[in-house]
Amino acid sequence: MNKCSAYNRVFQHFDEDKDGKISALELCRCIESIGGGLLMEEAETVIESLDSDGDGLLGSEDFVGLMESGSEEEKIKDLREAFEMYDTDGAECITPKSLKSMLSRLGESRALEECVVMINQFDLDGNGVLNFEEFKDMMIH
Incomplete structure (x- = not known):
């Protein structure tokens, strides 16, 4: 499995309603499902900082940016x-x-x-x- 297909599988898991976008609520639910915690405000801030088309949702390209960010x-x-x-x-x-x-x-x-x-x-x-x-x-x- 290459990095892109791994990111795609994770993206598809987070995209609960299968609309090709991840909402703040979907991001919170998925982080919670793997034992983490993320407040709605935090999820909205993450999405706002990475949302390339301004629709308030993370597309797959935005998600890759999230996954590749950080040290x-x-x-x-x-x-x-x-x-x-x-x-x-x-x-x-x-x-x-x-x-x-x-x-x-x-x-x-x-x-x-x-x-x-x-x-x-x-x-x-x-x-x-x-x-x-x-x-x-x-x-x-």
Whole structure:
């Protein structure tokens, strides 16, 4: 999965009403669904600062700008938090089972065999799981 397709999948998940835009309410709900917190005012400020066409919503290009903003340190921190969401058993790795579980929570049903194939694409050491460095490489490239 390249960076653009990863951003697109996240964008589609945030876009609850599938109108091709993310509203402040959708942004708040999705941040909440992954264990974060964002006040409506904060979401509106984020959207206002990135909204390229002035419609009060984030389009996919605006969303990529949001995802790519911030320092390298912030990006690594965000990736670590995302990695921990997939690492459901605390083993410091993403297993096919934990990937299947997380994708299911995001509304994307996959067979365990498909998850094995997905992990194998980025499993550099061949151990059948993704460690943080492999996950980071997958998300950045």
